[in-house]
Amino acid sequence: MPGSLRPLDPWDLLLTGPESGVLHVGLAVPLSGPLALTAPSALDLAGLAVDEVNATGGVDGRELRLVAVDSGRAPAVVAAEAAALFEAGAFDVLVGFHTSDVHRALERVLPPGARYVFTPPHEGGRHRTGVVRTGVSPANQHAAALAWLVRHRRARRWVLLGTDYVWPRAVHRAAHRALAGTGAEVVGEALVPFGPTDMGPLLDLVRRTRADGVLLSMVGRDLVTFNREFVRAGLDRRVVRLSGALEENGLYAVGGDGTGELYACMPSFASGGSGPDEAQLALEERHASRSGPDAPVVCAYARGLYDGVRLAVSPGGTRRAARRTPAARLARAEGLALREIPGLLTA
CATH class of the missing domain: 3.40.50.2300 (Response regulator)
Known part of the structure; x- marks a missing residue:
């Protein structure tokens, strides 16, 4: 991830202890499995979101750091690891892009009060308190x-x-x-x-x-x-x-x-049939400036993850998102x- 510190390994973080003055954002991204081809885009855009928040002073003066979890593995494995890391204090909020079977498994096992933002298109139905789905049904x-x-x-x-x-x-x-x-x-x-x-x-x-x-x-x-x-x-x-x-x-x-x-x-594309999506093009320009001409493409999954990270650390942001349905x-x-x-x- 050029332009930013790389995501922390959660188990290394537990060995050294969480840093004071840092807000740790768990990032559940498929580093393996069928969705792994999207991981470079997702990591880059999540890193861009963190850089932009840190450039304006972080969150209440706390620097943001990403903590990576591979969500491309079996749902039970991902859920058990994420729940253990949450309980151990490895991250303060979890933002995830992965398949919905992993999403369901995480909802079942995350500790009470855990905040979790799930960003891709989702399966619909009810979801537990503290979980926000920013995608579309x-x-x-x-x-x-x-x-x-x-x-x-x-x-x-x-x-x-x-x-x-x-x-x-x-x-x-x-x-x-x-x-x-x-x-x-x-x-x-x-x-x-x-x-x-x-x-x-x-x-x-x-x-x-x-x-x-x-x-x-x-x-x-x-x-x-x-x-x-x-x-x-x-x-x-x-x-x-x-x-x-x-x-x-x-x-x-x-x-x-x-x-x-x-x-x-x-839910998002680089350009529209009636003209360019100016917000998307501006995001692509900031991404290219940060990561260079060989930066991964800004795909729809990565765009959702970028928005999810920004939302997860914004004051009251997760409550506002619950009322928003993407077009x-x-x-x-x-x-x-x-x-x-x-x-x-x-x-």
């Missing part, structure tokens, strides 16, 4: 995007494909309701384990059902693998794809899209860029 994220694609791309026959854990299952439930409301239909559905070794059966399902659209609820490396195989099979030229987890790192990893039929409904957005992949489609909510 499955229905809010997908319903308007699906309706737009049914109307404007004539995608009426849908296959739902995802990984078998809590977030994709919630996305599929929301998609069934949303598509029924448009007159479209679900003609196939499958949930697979993390790291599927053979995408052939999923591609066969798309062919066999004569689908017009595929809703993808895989993440990270698995989403990249599926999209590569989808293109190799020639299905990208006639079948619309929509993903609630496709961000800039994943788009780069698949080599971009030249068909105009790959869509994303993540629904839809973007089309154009080469290596995601371009927002304007007017989504009124389409």
Whole structure:
């Protein structure tokens, strides 16, 4: 992390003891697992948030420091480690970007009074006191995007494909309701384990059902693998794809899209269809100034983590966030860029 101190190792911190005058922010980021390709972006943007807060005097005169936890491991492992670290005083607040099965595990075991900000799109449902979700729920994220694609791309026959854990299952439930409301239909559905070794059966399902659209609820490396195989099979030229987890790192990893039929409904994109997102561009400029010309891309996950760190250390910020719902957005992949489609909510 050029331009800033690197995140502290939590176990080293416990050995030496927490520093006085420092507010320690636990950063649960997937350093391993299917979402690990997003870790460089996430670490850089979290570091930028900390640098900016420290440049204005920190929090009540206390310097911020990040304490890294690898949230790409098994949910029970991440949750047990984070709970032990919280109890031991390794960090004062936890900010996390990871899959929702890890999120659920953390909610179950964090000690009473622990503050935890979860930043990516989430699975919906209730959450415990002290936990703030800054992302968007499955229905809010997908319903308007699906309706737009049914109307404007004539995608009426849908296959739902995802990984078998809590977030994709919630996305599929929301998609069934949303598509029924448009007159479209679900003609196939499958949930697979993390790291599927053979995408052939999923591609066969798309062919066999004569689908017009595929809703993808895989993440990270698995989403990249599926999209590569989808293109190799020639299905990208006639079948619309929509993903609630496709961000800039994943788009780069698949080599971009030249068909105009790959869509994303993540909550932030680098530019919009009616002009640039000035706040996003300003963030990218500050990031490049801090980390240099080879800095990782500012992806939607990293942008959420940046906002989450700023929120977690702001006075009363977590209480304000509970009332805020991110706006629904839809973007089309154009080469290596995601371009927002304007007017989504009124389409």
